[in-house]
Amino acid sequence: MGQFDMVKDFFLGISRSRISFIGGMLVTITAPFLLTYMLADTIWHIKNPYSGAAVYLALGPVFLGGLAMVFIGAFFFRGERDTHLFTFEYMRRYFTKPGMFHRLRKNIFLIVLLTSVNVAVFSMFLYRAYHYMESTSFCGQFCHTVMQPEHTAFQNSAHSRVACVECHIGSGADWFVKSKISGARQLLAVVADTYPTPIVTPVHGLRPARDTCEECHRPELFHGDKLRITKRFLPDEKNSAVHDVLLMKIGSAGDRAKSSHGIHWHVAPENKITYRSTDHSRMVIPEVILTEADGTQTVFRTPDADELFEEATSADEMREMDCIDCHNRPSHIYLLPDDALDLKLAAGNIPRDLPYIKRQAMEVITVSYETSELAHDAITNQLNNWYKKNYPQLVKTNPELLDRAITGVIAAYSENVFPKMKVEWGTYVNHITHGPDFDIGCFRCHDDMHESPDGKTISADCNTCHTLLAIEEEDPAILRTLQGQEM
Numbered sequence: 001m002g003q004f005d006m007v008k009d010f011f012l013g014i015s016r017s018r019i020s021f022i023g024g025m026l027v028t029i030t031a032p033f034l035l036t037y038m039l040a041d042t043i044w045h046i047k048n049p050y051s052g053a054a055v056y057l058a059l060g061p062v063f064l065g066g067l068a069m070v071f072i073g074a075f076f077f078r079g080e081r082d083t084h085l086f087t088f089e090y091m092r093r094y095f096t097k098p099g100m101f102h103r104l105r106k107n108i109f110l111i112v113l114l115t116s117v118n119v120a121v122f123s124m125f126l127y128r129a130y131h132y133m134e135s136t137s138f139c140g141q142f143c144h145t146v147m148q149p150e151h152t153a154f155q156n157s158a159h160s161r162v163a164c165v166e167c168h169i170g171s172g173a174d175w176f177v178k179s180k181i182s183g184a185r186q187l188l189a190v191v192a193d194t195y196p197t198p199i200v201t202p203v204h205g206l207r208p209a210r211d212t213c214e215e216c217h218r219p220e221l222f223h224g225d226k227l228r229i230t231k232r233f234l235p236d237e238k239n240s241a242v243h244d245v246l247l248m249k250i251g252s253a254g255d256r257a258k259s260s261h262g263i264h265w266h267v268a269p270e271n272k273i274t275y276r277s278t279d280h281s282r283m284v285i286p287e288v289i290l291t292e293a294d295g296t297q298t299v300f301r302t303p304d305a306d307e308l309f310e311e312a313t314s315a316d317e318m319r320e321m322d323c324i325d326c327h328n329r330p331s332h333i334y335l336l337p338d339d340a341l342d343l344k345l346a347a348g349n350i351p352r353d354l355p356y357i358k359r360q361a362m363e364v365i366t367v368s369y370e371t372s373e374l375a376h377d378a379i380t381n382q383l384n385n386w387y388k389k390n391y392p393q394l395v396k397t398n399p400e401l402l403d404r405a406i407t408g409v410i411a412a413y414s415e416n417v418f419p420k421m422k423v424e425w426g427t428y429v430n431h432i433t434h435g436p437d438f439d440i441g442c443f444r445c446h447d448d449m450h451e452s453p454d455g456k457t458i459s460a461d462c463n464t465c466h467t468l469l470a471i472e473e474e475d476p477a478i479l480r481t482l483q484g485q486e487m
């Protein structure tokens with residue numbers, strides 16, 4: 001034919017190829033939706049997890065696939081010229097033709113223009129899709145049932161404005177890739193319905209807390225103690241309010257002028273604490289090793305350590321202590337029934353004027369129910385019946401009081417218990433405590449039973465971690481002093 005116009009040949013190739021044709025259709029149909037959505041998302045930051053999934057996980061890939069098909073098609077169309085286009089022979093003849101430089105400029109211009117548009121759309125898509133997959137609505141709501149406990153507890157925590165990815169992934173490409181691989185595996189588990197209920201904790205693949213928490217918190221800059229005042233309510237007729245007042249020895253992880261001390265002494269750079277637990281849950285810790293800056297090692301062991309390790313069913317692990325060994329529930333905080341009700345009573349969601357409400361509420365929420373709906377019905381019926389029987393006058397004159405209480409009690413229950421995911425009261429243990437029985441959290445190590453060869457123990461002395469200023473007192477003298485009412 002003698003005519004060498006690469007652009008014309010290229011478009012001819014596209015127009016004759018069925019693959020390109022289908023690709024072109026896909027691009028034409030999806031592009032308006034995709035571009036409009038991305039523009040809207042850029043401006044208004046759309047929070048709906050489902051429209052995001054439809055666009056970024058379905059429409060986007062179809063668009064990109066279509067675009068790829070358009071170009072691929074050009075290489076596979078049927079026709080007489082096809083075998084020449086983009087072969088070495090074609091190129092050689094094309095570039096040696098007289099007068100080609102003039103045409104080449106035009107072609108290069110067109111190719112650069114087309115490529116720029118493609119790259120712009122493509123990178124905008126990747127950027128928006130990346131943001132979508134990092135969003136709290138994607139993590140927390142897309143896998144609705146599975147993540148519901150975590151998402152609910154997260155929303156009630158101090159970290160409700162911190163995106164899931166800040167703690168679960170952090171910055172850096174390697175953890176992003178790792179998280180997407182494990183995310184894809186989790187997505188498959190959800191689709192195939194093979195995920196565990198409840199979701200197993202601790203999370204063994206969690207990024208070391210020092211890389212994530214310390215983006216925002218720096219315990220080496222902490223100093224001093226922290227006063228912790230908790231209002232509690234007794235199960236008596238008046239729902240009497242009492243106070244716990246503790247001075248927490250938060251301490252510091254040490255920085256230049258300061259030496260490390262107190263609770264955050266554990267995470268000071270000069271102290272390395274490693275421990276071995278008997279199983280994956282890290283609940284039983286028979287051996288703790290402290291390595292100091294000068295290399296001195298102290299091994300603390302319980303008398304029954306050898307026995308425990310021998311009996312251990314799953315492999316024990318060696319782990320270096322970090323923030324998560326105490327703050328394992330910084331954002332997914334599941335309360336115990338007592339604490340959940342006290343919080344609602346203190347906030348007024350459950351009215352304190354309703355006689356015995358603390359006691360009665362405890363009774364109805366600590367029963368195990370099959371589903372949330374059954375729980376809500378049972379809580380409503382039982383409270384209604386009990387108050388109608390025992391305080392008929394009050395229910396008649398002030399029905400609103402009981403209704404408000406029921407709403408509050410149901411909230412206390414449903415923010416912490418998720419029957420569908422088998423998350424019951426206390427399923428997820430919080431390590432920032434020792435519990436009423438002094439056997440969990442800090443007391444996995446601080447039980448006076450872990451002993452070094454020279455007889456030193458990890459202290460269980462109540463004043464190691466806090467000063468108890470008042471426990472369950474109605475009108476603690478210390479609070480009056482602090483408020484300047486009594487010297």
Ligand code: HEC
Pocket residue numbers: 136139140147150151154159162163164165166167168199200201202203204206324327328329330331332428
């Ligand atoms: C402030 C940090 C932080 C934020 C924000 C955060 N998480 Fe977590 N998450 C953790 C820690 C710490 C653990 C528990 C690690 C352990 O015990 O090993 C955890 C555990 C989990 C678990 C395992 C089950 C469990 O409760 O132990 C899931 C699922 C989870 N997070 C999902 C989410 C989702 C979804 C979001 C966002 C809605 C989110 N996380 C936000 C820190 C965070």
Ligand code: HEC
Pocket residue numbers: 158159162163166167209212213214215216217323324327330
């Ligand atoms: C993106 C920043 C960010 C990251 C990452 C982060 N936090 Fe926080 N954290 C905050 C902010 C902001 C607050 C204060 C919220 C408030 O006062 O209401 C806070 C509060 C806290 C508190 C006090 C909670 C309370 O109830 O008063 C603790 C403890 C804490 N964070 C621990 C952690 C731990 C442990 C991690 C790592 C797993 C972590 N944080 C990761 C921003 C962050």
Ligand code: HEC
Pocket residue numbers: 209210213214217218219226228248250263264266267321322323324325326327432
């Ligand atoms: C040995 C257990 C332990 C370790 C390890 C630990 N913390 Fe804490 N942290 C505590 C306790 C206990 C408190 C006080 C909780 C309270 O308010 O009663 C606390 C309080 C905090 C607070 C709130 C301080 C305030 O003034 O309200 C932040 C933030 C915090 N820790 C962050 C971290 C970070 C980040 C790390 C890891 C580098 C870390 N912690 C390691 C036990 C620990």
Ligand code: HEC
Pocket residue numbers: 249260261262263265266273275285288290300321325326431432433441442443444445446456457458459464465
């Ligand atoms: C994995 C084991 C382990 C856990 C869990 C643990 N600690 Fe410790 N803690 C130690 C060891 C080891 C020492 C050093 C003992 C010694 O040298 O006397 C220590 C020392 C301390 C000290 C004294 C620090 C100083 O000023 O010298 C405080 C305070 C403390 N821990 C508080 C806590 C609190 C609060 C918790 C729970 C939130 C906790 N620890 C959980 C192992 C642990």
Ligand code: HEC
Pocket residue numbers: 228230244246432433434442443446459460461462463464465466468471
């Ligand atoms: C290794 C550190 C450590 C030791 C030792 C320790 N505690 Fe605690 N204690 C804590 C922490 C951490 C909390 C929880 C603070 C919080 O909830 O923020 C706590 C909370 C408490 C509370 C308040 C409970 C509540 O929810 O209001 C009481 C009461 C208490 N401890 C009593 C004691 C007594 C009595 C001893 C001595 C037998 C003791 N503790 C020894 C770390 C310790």
